[in-house]
Amino acid sequence: MNGPILLGAPGCVTPLGASLEESFAAMHAGHCGLRPEPFPGSEAPVHVGRCDEAVLTGGGRRAQRLLGAAVRQSMGGLARSLRTLPRTAWVLATTKGDVRALEEGRPGDAELPRFASRAGIALDLPGAPIVVSNACISGTLAIQLAADMVRYGEMDHVLVTGLDEATDFVLSGFHCLHAIASGPCRPFDDARDGISLGEAAASLVVTRDAGLFRHGPIATYLGGAMGNDANHISGPSRTGEGLVRAVDAALQQAGLTAAAVTHVNAHGTGSVYNDGMEHIAFSRLGLGHAPVNSYKGYFGHTLGAAGLVETLLAVHGLRQGLMLRSLGATCSATLPGIDVLHTHRPTAGRTLLKTSSGFGGCNAAILLRA
Template sequence: MNGPVLLGAPGCVTPLGASLEETFTAMQAGRCGLRPEAFPGSEAPVHVGRCDEAVLTGSGRRAQRLLGAAVRRTMGGLARSLRTLPRTAWVLATTKGDVRALEEGRPDDALLPLFARRAGVALGLPGNPVVVSNACISGTLAVQVAADMVRSGEADHVLVAGMDEATDFVLSGFHCLHAIASGPCRPFDDARDGISLGEAAASVVVTRDASLFRHGPIATYLGGAMGNDANHISGPSRTGEGLVRAVESALREAALAPQAVTHVNAHGTGSVYNDGMEHIAFTRLGLGHAPVNSYKGYFGHTLGAAGLLESLVAVHALRQGLMLRSLGATGSATLPGIDVLHEHRPTAGRILLKTSSGFGGCNAAILLHA
């Protein structure tokens, strides 16, 4: 089948809601899903975004139920069951999978391919899963992998899902790096001082067949790329080189100039170094005209789910004629040359650049038409 590569039937569960619509409505109202919690080894509470246990229905372990809550939304948005369609695949983006199994002393059960296979069987997903686990770019990269599978003819339909839990194991790692914010994270704010972790699951189907979606596609995939600056095991590049290369490659694949981008949904963790690196990269790329935001002030950094979840929210917002403010950012004087959204802003633009960056110097960018 020829034609553009489409995204549709979005599903998600977040600290702000059990669907994309619920999550967007809460964000539009300025709600923050981060709540203070006591954490061993920390004198002050840490702010974490957790999903409502009431929406994690079904049987199985919590990670599988979290993933299933999003995937069932997606499957309900399809006109035909993926189980009946040939040449169908699925991709899982996650950094930790069912890491609670590791905490419980069962390391084999924490292996990502095993978790993905078990989840796929339980959810009735076709075939063997492709697992994308590349730090914090996993969700964005998974969309690119799925689009490449469709474009190359490897598959006709690909379900993409991203999921990670906020567990003590994950929180401990970032706490040891002294990376946790003193309050709710404040991406692109002058007073930002660290990240807030969250948990979520998100899913979508990538295909050329628009008739597969009950309510039509939500976006067209234009291009994507990844790059690695090999700067440091955890610190971002001081020059933004890896992100610049990823965005430039994505723009080339989409046959677009930087001026065509009407909105940037950035990684925006709220750390001094990540947001500073993105500021440098966006300035180098000539993206000062495109309003920039981050969603992590609403529900935290959701790791493997982040890139996919944030792409879906940004596309949904653009389809409503809106760019959401970067919650927590009240002043960005130290980041001159980029247009950080301090308030919601109406827009007629439809070209979204989504960027993600992660440990090990990895960077990813995709371009979507809402």
């Protein structure tokens, strides 16, 4: 089958809602899903975005229930069951999967392939799981991988899912790195001082078959690429090299120039160095004209799920002609040359650049038309 590569059948669970629509509506209303909670080993509370337990229906481990809550929304958005379709794959983007199993003394059950296999069987997902675990770019990279599968005829349909929980395992790790913000994180704000962690699950389907979507596609995939900083395992490049290479290659695949990008949904963790790196990279890329935001001020950094859930929310906004403000960013005077969204703004176009960056020095960029 020829034709554009389409994204559709979105599903997500975030600290702000049990669906894409609920989450976006809460963000539009200016709500923040980050709540202070005591943290062992820390005198000050930390702000964490947690999903409502009431929406995690079904059986199995909590991670599986979180994933299932998103996947069921995607399945409900399809005109046919993926199980009946040949040449269909399932991708899971995650950094830690069911790491609670390790916390409970069963490290073997925390191995990602084992968790994915169990979840796939329990949720009746198509095919053997393809588990992408590239740190915080996993979600964005999973969309790119799925689109490439379809583009090059390896698969006809791909269910892309992403998941990560906010557990003590990750909270204690980022806390020991002194990476946690003193309050709710403030991406792209001059006073930003760290990240907030959140949790989420999200899913969508990539295909060329528009008829597969009960409510039609939500976006067309234009291009994507990945690039490495080759600089430091836990600190971003000072030149934005890997991100520049990723965006350059994504633009090339899409046959676009930077001038065609009308909105950038950035990684924007709220850390001094990450947001500074993105500022440098976007400046180098000539993206100063494109309004930039990050959603992490709304519900935190959802790690392996981040690229996926943030892509869905950005697309949802563009389809309504709207770019949401970067919550927490009140002043970006030290980031000259990029257009940080301090208020919600109508969009002049629908070409989205979504970027993600992660530990290990990895960066991913995808281009979509909503």
